[in-house]
Amino acid sequence: xxxxxxxxxxxxxxxxxxxxxxxxxxxxxxxxxxxxxxxxxxxxxxxxxxxxxxxxxxxxxxxxxxxxxxxxxxxxxxxxxxxxxxxxxxxxxxxxxxxxxxxxxxxxxxxxxxxxxxxxxxxxxxxxxxxxxxxxxxxxxxxxxxxxxxx
Amino acid sequence: xxxxxxxxxxxxxxxxxxxxxxxxxxxxxxxxxxxxxxxxxxxxxxxxxxxxxxxxxxxxxxxxxxxxxxxxxxxxxxxxxxxxxxxxxxxxxxxxxxxxxxxxxxxxxxxxxxxxxxxxxxxxxxxxxxxxxxxxxxxxxxxxxxxxxxx
DNA sequence: AATATATCAACATAAATTTATAGGAATTAT
DNA sequence: ATAATTCCTATAAATTTATGTTGATATATT
Numbered sequence: 001x002x003x004x005x006x007x008x009x010x011x012x013x014x015x016x017x018x019x020x021x022x023x024x025x026x027x028x029x030x031x032x033x034x035x036x037x038x039x040x041x042x043x044x045x046x047x048x049x050x051x052x053x054x055x056x057x058x059x060x061x062x063x064x065x066x067x068x069x070x071x072x073x074x075x076x077x078x079x080x081x082x083x084x085x086x087x088x089x090x091x092x093x094x095x096x097x098x099x100x101x102x103x104x105x106x107x108x109x110x111x112x113x114x115x116x117x118x119x120x121x122x123x124x125x126x127x128x129x130x131x132x133x134x135x136x137x138x139x140x141x142x143x144x145x146x147x148x149x150x151x
Numbered sequence: 152x153x154x155x156x157x158x159x160x161x162x163x164x165x166x167x168x169x170x171x172x173x174x175x176x177x178x179x180x181x182x183x184x185x186x187x188x189x190x191x192x193x194x195x196x197x198x199x200x201x202x203x204x205x206x207x208x209x210x211x212x213x214x215x216x217x218x219x220x221x222x223x224x225x226x227x228x229x230x231x232x233x234x235x236x237x238x239x240x241x242x243x244x245x246x247x248x249x250x251x252x253x254x255x256x257x258x259x260x261x262x263x264x265x266x267x268x269x270x271x272x273x274x275x276x277x278x279x280x281x282x283x284x285x286x287x288x289x290x291x292x293x294x295x296x297x298x299x300x301x302x
Numbered sequence: 303a304a305t306a307t308a309t310c311a312a313c314a315t316a317a318a319t320t321t322a323t324a325g326g327a328a329t330t331a332t
Numbered sequence: 333a334t335a336a337t338t339c340c341t342a343t344a345a346a347t348t349t350a351t352g353t354t355g356a357t358a359t360a361t362t
Binding site for chain 4: 006041047061
Binding site: 192195198213 | 320324328329331332
């Protein structure tokens with residue numbers, strides 16, 4: 001019903017992946033590796049990373065030894081920035097961004113409901129950064145190592 | 152990026168429309184009228200109302216003089232019920248409903264982020280009822296009447 | 303200088319899902 | 333009987349999701 005698109009999901013995972021490498025070294029990360037680690041095809045990643053580059057969330061380095069790196073520190077990249085870059089909006093329904101989208105706004109009983117939900121989400125994603133995602137991620141990985149899967 | 156589907160949007164508007172008639176009389180409302188008032192095709196409304204009927208949010212009366220009526224009072228129908236009926240879930244990503252959907256959950260840094268957002272939304276839609284939508288709607292309509300559009 | 307590695311770009315296409323329309327069968331009040 | 337209405341199934345159109353192809357461009361390594 002309310003679904004985050006694959007672009008949003010994959011794009012965020014791509015950014016978290018870059019953030020992990022960013023922390024370990026400043027070497028650029030190649031999409032081939034991201035593809036293998038995240039299980040997303042390179043072709044699709046190529047399409048998804050374009051808006052992230054346009055919005056200056058990542059930098060590309062061409063040629064052999066090239067790849068992608070974060071344009072800023074993980075603490076300075078909000079999840080909201082990523083979602084916004086990947087589709088230009090974070091609103092649940094078109095009419096919130098574009099009031100001409102639906103002529104019934106003036107008497108619609110649902111408009112305010114979707115607007116409230118959109119603001120909740122926007123506020124939530126404004127407060128979260130890549131750093132938060134990174135910390136969640138590393139916590140889970142180290143927990144998985146300490147408690148190795150039996151059987 | 153994060154979009155409410157037309158089923159969710161139209162279905163909720165359909166329910167608000169029924170709620171308005173519910174208040175005024177107990178006569179069943181026909182989809183033809185809803186279609187004209189909401190600007191949504193009858194054929195599409197017919198499809199959308201099926202899950203609402205299955206989930207006992209509306210009752211249908213067949214034949215001439217038939218139509219649809221709310222199964223319960225507007226105060227007793229949560230927006231969450233409607234959204235849930237229309238797709239079986241209110242979660243932003245599949246993996247929250249179905250943990251087998253993605254094998255990377257154990258180490259994914261984004262899972263908790265989407266889960267948090269989903270819970271925010273769910274909590275929000277749990278607290279809102281059709282009655283709330285109805286009140287917003289009537290407030291707007293009476294405001295529009297008092298202050299008629301000049302020009 | 304040649305080679306290998308990557309991004310970059312512009313397409314094309316295919317599969318899946320969502321959105322929307324269409325035709326007619328079944329049911330019921332009048 | 334007739335008209336009104338839901339109910340059921342099919343299909344069309346649009347969009348999203350994903351892969352494939354070809355080749356240009358940039359750069360590190362040999």
